[in-house]
Amino acid sequence: MSKRFIAIAGNVGVGKSTLTRMLSARLGWEPFFEAVDDNPYLADFYQNMHLWAFHSQIFFLSRRLRHHYELLQRTNSVIQDRSVYEDAEVFARNLYEQGAMSERDYRSYRELYEVLCALLPPPDLVIYLRADVPTLLERIRMRGRAYEQDIDPDYLARLNALYDAWIEHFTLSPVLTIEAANMDFVAHRRHLDRIEAAVRQKLEGKDILLLSNGA
DSSP: OOEEEEEEETTTSSSHHHHHHHHHHHOOOOOEEETTTTTTTTHHHOOOOOHHHHHHHHHHHHHHHHHHHHHOSSSSEEESOOHHIIIIIIHHHHHTTSSSSHHHHHHHHHHHHHHHHSSSSSSSEEEEEEEEEHHHHHHHHHTOOGGGGGGGGHHHHHHHHHHHHHHHHOOOOOOEEGGGGOTTOOOOOOOOHHHHHHHHHHTTOOOOOEOOTTT
16 A cells, blocks of 8 residues: 555544554554653643633644644655544534533634644544443543542543534545444454454455454
């Protein structure tokens, strides 16, 4: 295949980073992981979400847009852990719907996001890893990050709903949805084999909309 750019999207704990690493190794492509702890607004945001939500989301948006642009300039194929679209379509929208971002700030944020995304070429493929809340909670528990252990199941459920709504209307790139609760690509090599085959087929233009252990 010629140079390709794939973004892997999905909720907290669903396995984006793991699949990015394993699929990149399998295909011989470059993995790209984005750090989130360099946001200078995060500490203030957690102290006062309503006051600092807009600033924090603008920082994340500008950083992800820059990375997206830089990845497009690479001469080699790349797999990105989390897409530029998720910050706006899922996390910023959740902040707005929960009242942590004012309507004025959210409208300004959306306008900037939509204009910039219209100027950037989209990925060749978005892989959407989808899982129910019990699966997400179990995987979060297993990876053992202390700051995630008390995550609210209702928060994960809200994000799941926003992810599904985004993917349903996303038309900029082909989408391969993987039911991650039924696919253990870490423990079962054949599951990773099936994901790799589906990715190759999607990049060839074949119509595969959903991948699960039973289909």
